[in-house]
Amino acid sequence: MTTAAGQPGRDELRTARRLSDAVLAVNGRVTVPEVLQTIVDTARELAGAEYAALGVPDGAGSFAQFLVSGMTQGQQDALGPLPRQHGFLALMLREPAAQRVADIRADPRFRWWPEEHPTLRAFLGVPILTGTDILGALYLANKAGGFTEADEELVGVLAAHAAIALTHARLAARNRELTIAEERARIAHDLHDAVAQRLFGLRLTVQATGMLLDRDPAAARARLSEVATLAREASEELQAAVLELRPAGIGDGALPAALQAQVRALDRACRASGGPRLSYTGDGPLTLPPAHQAVVLRVAQEALHNAVRHARAHTVRVRLMPHGRGGALLEVSDDGAGFDVGAALAARGSLGLRSMRERACSVRGTATVRSGPDTGTVVRLEVPGVRG
Structure with a gap:
């Protein structure tokens, strides 16, 4: 609502502040779950819904993350583990379009929910997209009078910021995997250059010592001293490599x-x-x-x-x-x-x-x-x- 003087009304300012908080969470140094929880809480508050949730699929028919807003911890515990993908939960992960339903129970696409699940009526679902890739979805339920097009647009803005947070998380995970792989490759290279070469020299010296045992015992004893030195050096090289791989x-x-x-x-x-x-x-x-x-x-x-x-x-x-x-x-x-x-x-x-x-x-x-x-x-x- 805008005032007669053309200035933003109280509700508009509150909406702008809450959207600003969500954007700052995405750009701040908080964890991705904290960002997503801020987004789902903001969506429920600004859309006037009783319940809201944000689901991120795990690629195996369930959810890697499923954050809720509007339910007590006791209600969440009663529902048990993370839900499977079915009904509208699954629909929003297949269809790159928002869904607004006056009564979810009357829709033919509705399936079921557990006995402990709260009763849902009005429903709004908005996919979280990056390009054509669906990263997850925002689910809102139970707004008096039903959800409006303005609600759908507002939640769409929050879904876009959720997409940014999830994309950053994916990139960070890939970078961590790449760093780990590169470090493993480097350590393997070090082991080959250092330990493997010493072990190769150790093996050759042992073979030469074996050939000298019968015909030149004195020379064999001298070679055994070399074996001890090579073994000690290999052990020290290995210890240094292991310390780098798994520091104290x-x-x-x-x-x-x-x-x-x-x-x-x-x-x-x-x-x-x-x-x-x-x-x-x-x-x-x-x-x-x-x-x-x-x-x-x-x-x-x-x-x-x-x-x-x-x-x-x-x-x-x-x-x-x-x-x-x-x-x-x-x-x-x-x-x-x-x-x-x-x-x-x-x-x-x-x-x-x-x-x-x-x-x-x-x-x-x-x-x-x-x-x-x-x-x-x-x-x-x-x-x-x-x-x-």
């Missing part, structure tokens, strides 16, 4: 110890193979939450991997210290050959650099790499504290 637990305040253990294990492996010397320096306690600590550890691992494998460095230094208000600063530096950072990023082949920056962004931090030919490399990560 990093609960509250445990990051410095976990990172120091990682550096020590890698230093032992590098000494055995003639690689660079590694050192760790820590300064003061840290109060980062586990998610932030995990980012710091993973970025440190990536930087150490690059320094040890590619930099041809003599020394690699790791420094970790408190930074700002409850944050942390990580620096991994080496005196190796260095490289052209701009060229590496332009070539779009530097997975490690992209990975470090993406991890930093995930906790609102920053990761920078300073390097150049024959100048060594410095990786700097700044992670902010969590605001109270």
